[in-house]
Amino acid sequence: MDRELENALKELELSGDLHAVSIGPQWIPGTGEKLTVRSPVDGSVLAEFKMAAAEQAEHAIEGAVNAFETWRETPAPVRGEFVRRLGNEFRARKEPLATLVAWEVGKILPEGRGEVQEIIDICDFAVGLSRQLYGKTIASERPGHRLTEYWHPLGPVGVISAFNFPVAVWAWNAMIGLMCGDPIVWKPSEKTPLCAIACQRIFQKVADEMSIRQDLSSLVVGGVDVGQAISKSPKLPLISATGSVPMGRAVARTVAARLGRSLLELGGNNGMIVAPSADLQLAVRSIVFAAAGTCGQRCTSLRRLIVHESIAADLRDRVLAAYKQLPIGDPTQNGVLVGPLVDQRAFDAMQAALSSAREQGGKVHGGERVLERVPKGGFYVRPAIVEIAPDAAIVQQETFAPILYFMTYRELDEAIRVHNNVPQGLSSAILTRDVQEAERFTSAIGSDCGIVNVNVGTSGAEIGGAFGGEKETGGGRESGSDSWKAYMRRVTSTINYSNDLPLAQGIKFDV
Numbered sequence: 001m002d003r004e005l006e007n008a009l010k011e012l013e014l015s016g017d018l019h020a021v022s023i024g025p026q027w028i029p030g031t032g033e034k035l036t037v038r039s040p041v042d043g044s045v046l047a048e049f050k051m052a053a054a055e056q057a058e059h060a061i062e063g064a065v066n067a068f069e070t071w072r073e074t075p076a077p078v079r080g081e082f083v084r085r086l087g088n089e090f091r092a093r094k095e096p097l098a099t100l101v102a103w104e105v106g107k108i109l110p111e112g113r114g115e116v117q118e119i120i121d122i123c124d125f126a127v128g129l130s131r132q133l134y135g136k137t138i139a140s141e142r143p144g145h146r147l148t149e150y151w152h153p154l155g156p157v158g159v160i161s162a163f164n165f166p167v168a169v170w171a172w173n174a175m176i177g178l179m180c181g182d183p184i185v186w187k188p189s190e191k192t193p194l195c196a197i198a199c200q201r202i203f204q205k206v207a208d209e210m211s212i213r214q215d216l217s218s219l220v221v222g223g224v225d226v227g228q229a230i231s232k233s234p235k236l237p238l239i240s241a242t243g244s245v246p247m248g249r250a251v252a253r254t255v256a257a258r259l260g261r262s263l264l265e266l267g268g269n270n271g272m273i274v275a276p277s278a279d280l281q282l283a284v285r286s287i288v289f290a291a292a293g294t295c296g297q298r299c300t301s302l303r304r305l306i307v308h309e310s311i312a313a314d315l316r317d318r319v320l321a322a323y324k325q326l327p328i329g330d331p332t333q334n335g336v337l338v339g340p341l342v343d344q345r346a347f348d349a350m351q352a353a354l355s356s357a358r359e360q361g362g363k364v365h366g367g368e369r370v371l372e373r374v375p376k377g378g379f380y381v382r383p384a385i386v387e388i389a390p391d392a393a394i395v396q397q398e399t400f401a402p403i404l405y406f407m408t409y410r411e412l413d414e415a416i417r418v419h420n421n422v423p424q425g426l427s428s429a430i431l432t433r434d435v436q437e438a439e440r441f442t443s444a445i446g447s448d449c450g451i452v453n454v455n456v457g458t459s460g461a462e463i464g465g466a467f468g469g470e471k472e473t474g475g476g477r478e479s480g481s482d483s484w485k486a487y488m489r490r491v492t493s494t495i496n497y498s499n500d501l502p503l504a505q506g507i508k509f510d511v
Contacts, residue, residue, distance in 0.1 A: 304404075
């Protein structure tokens with residue numbers, strides 16, 4: 001085992017026997033199928049243990065329900081102090097946790113550090129919010145009355161997260177939820193359970209030091225049956241799920257059947273328009289990071305490039321040249337910019353998409369497996385660029401791999417139509433120095449996505465802004481702005497401070 005990884009596992013208390021379920025201070029062996037955790041870096045086995053069964057999720061939910069009874073009465077600034085202490089502990093564990101992210105996900109170390117920094121940043125954000133859970137005072141139409149809005153804790157929240165951001169997405173939900181007064185029941189991806197166990201141990205340490213109930217956060221490492229059990233439970237008023245569109249549809253149907261709330265962050269298929277006035281040097285940097293960063297495995301990765309025909313050939317050649325120079329290899333080594341795909345299934349999906357693109361008239365550059373100067377056992381690939389017509393069926397699909405569909409346009413309205421003509425709607429961008437083009441793209445008749453950038457790539461969202469998208473992306477919003485409202489319930493209160501009882505809308509009902 002790599003020495004840096006071995007040291008990280010020791011510091012994160014992951015070097016002994018591991019269990020799939022954490023409820024309160026207890027770690028409980030799973031009773032489900034055996035899970036073998038392999039690193040995308042070289043295919044090595046990082047851990048083996050039994051996953052949880054569906055009934056074990058029920059025990060975790062019960063713990064969260066019990067914790068809610070006292071946590072909801074804890075003043076919000078006190079809850080914020082707990083989150084502040086969590087942030088400090090993650091600061092202290094940033095390097096080992098980033099190392100674990102690199103080995104378990106295949107991200108390069110700088111991106112691993114960036115992901116842990118997102119935990120720290122959302123903790124800081126949540127601490128500030130803990131003194132700003134503002135309601136409203138509303139003018140009443142009745143004399144001697146006033147209307148007031150309050151925000152109260154919603155209840156235990158189920159969090160289902162994906163492999164590609166194994167700690168940050170949990171933190172977006174958990175830190176905001178805990179600050180709002182909601183316990184968390186977390187089902188992480190089976191591909192990245194060690195990151196989840198490490199985060200849970202950090203939570204337990206801080207909770208123990210502050211004499212706070214540890215069942216405020218429960219962890220259940222399991223398969224689809226565990227996700228279904230969490231989604232079905234009426235004791236979890238909110239389910240926040242991040243993943244594929246099919247997974248999101250299944251969660252949404254299940255939660256809707258019991259009239260619960262869903263917060264969904266699903267597929268991206270993100271597009272960028274490059275206008276004739278764009279700075280092409282800036283464009284190349286934006287495109288390459290957005291399309292090839294994390295080996296194309298971000299929900300905000302750039303999938304579709306829509307370029308004005310007057311600059312298309314020049315920009316294509318520049319991006320192809322940049323792709324050829326990309327250092328691909330072991331993500332834990334300095335200087336590497338592109339690590340591996342997460343597993344063979346991801347590699348096979350990429351090759352199938354490229355095959356379909358060729359059948360639909362696309363010209364494919366790159367996309368082959370890289371076997372030289374990379375660790376054996378990992379699925380390393382050359383990022384692909386596919387010149388293709390915008391109406392090709394494959395362009396409608398999101399493949400979680402570094403495939404960039406390259407298309408051209410003549411007029412901006414045509415480019416916007418092409419951009420919006422996909423079922424997903426997460427992140428978008430336009431590169432232009434024309435103010436009118438920029439304003440049109442960000443207006444109501446421009447991009448239909450939840451994130452609309454100008455002269456910035458599609459990836460790299462900041463904590464302060466609400467993160468999420470429209471259409472098949474699910475409509476959810478996490479992290480910044482007023483996203484905290486999803487984790488609370490709104491109360492409208494009418495207060496009569498007069499001696500009379502006038503009715504609304506002038507209704508007379510005298511007894």
